[in-house]
Amino acid sequence: MIFYIFRRLTAGLVLALVILLIVFMLISNSFEDTARAILGQSATPEATADLMEERGWTRPIVVQYAEWLALAVQGDLGQSVFTSLSVLPEVLSRLAVTLSLIVPALLLTAVLSVLLGVWAASRGGAVDRIAQLISVAGHVMPGLLIAIALVVVFGVQLGWLPATGYVRFGDDPVGWARSLIMPVIVLVIPGVANMAAHVRGKMIDELNKDYVRTLRSRGLSPRKVVLKYALRNAGSPALTVMSLEFIQMFGAALVIENVFALPGFGSYAFNASLQGDIPVILGIAVFGVVLVTVVHLATDIVNGWLNPKARVH
Known part of the structure; x- marks a missing residue:
């Protein structure tokens, strides 16, 4: 090892x-x-x-x-040619904002994807069709459209959440969480759509293998067979998909941070690219x-x- x-x-x-x-x-x-x-x-x-x-x-x-x-x-890493600020602390502060967005989104995506994928694969029938419908809906809805819809409904019309802006955790933990709710949702929806489909497919493959039939014939409960054995064997491909999802979220942050006016890594990269x-x-x-x-x-x-x-x- x-x-x-x-x-x-x-x-x-x-x-x-x-x-x-x-x-x-x-x-x-x-x-x-x-x-x-x-x-x-x-x-x-x-x-x-x-x-x-x-x-x-x-x-x-x-x-x-x-x-x-x-x-x-x-x-x-030198200094910015336009602001003369040191690059390293600027990048670190912006990266902290982006990770505070991506990490909860990734964890929530993983939990929901495993629950939805395992539920669909083990139950089948109408439950499986509903899970596939949710996955397709998440794929076809553009992230930018979801972000704009959330801002209009929950930020402008209802006023439940701040439409844009970012509050640092040290200044106001509750305000920090409220400023990230909508951006996290925008990242989670396509993430769950993608990852749940992979979990479902792999779980179906595992549940149709001979070792699962053997375990069932020995009297093990369906829940134990699914959670202890099949899910563990399906975990390796799911982890690979999860790592790819992290990279996709990192790229999506470029758009999301500009929509919600978050001072993160993506918006910093966008502005630096425009300025050269x-x-x-x-x-x-x-x-x-x-x-x-x-x-x-x-x-x-x-x-x-x-x-x-x-x-x-």
Whole structure:
């Protein structure tokens, strides 16, 4: 198991470095545009070239990447070229907002998906059809439309929840929870639709296997067979789907945070991309890649623990 973890960790580290190099190379094409944005519309080509030379943007890409990576490993992600604020604390504060949105959404999605998927697979009939209808409805409804509908109904017309804005937990825990209810719902609906369908399908496969028939023939209760044996064997694929759902939610936060005016990771990335703020974009890329790599690594480790056969791959 230790060798398996080491192998996965090494592969994840190499992949993260390669992805960051690709991101750096892609961003290098916008160095000149960023220099013009800093100097203003009236900037001359000579002034733009001087600024690029001053900031070291004319040097070979590999050299720039190596120097940036050396500083990034030490926790120095530079400063925003427009606000002069240090990138690291800004990204961390924004990431905390996004995780406070994604983590409860992911946990709620997992619980509801397992309940709905197991319920549909074990009961069948009308119950299964209802579960499939719920799953299809969640797939076809666009997240942006759901967000706008929630804002109009619960934020504007009824006034039960704040339409937009974010309250920090330390300032008002109740206000913090109220500001996240609607964004979390928007993430949960498509998440449950996707994950519940996978849980249902895998549970049906497990319940039709010979070992389940054997357990039933020995007099074990249906609940024990479903929860103790079939659900455990279906857990490994469900964890993989859950890790993918986390990444999808991370991407969906870009839209959701702008709709609900949340000062999170997604809105910060969106604004930095519009401005061409290179240090901020690179800092966002670092945390995005590391977070995705850690999630995949954790999923592989848990799958390896649940299913020893997975360790040989």
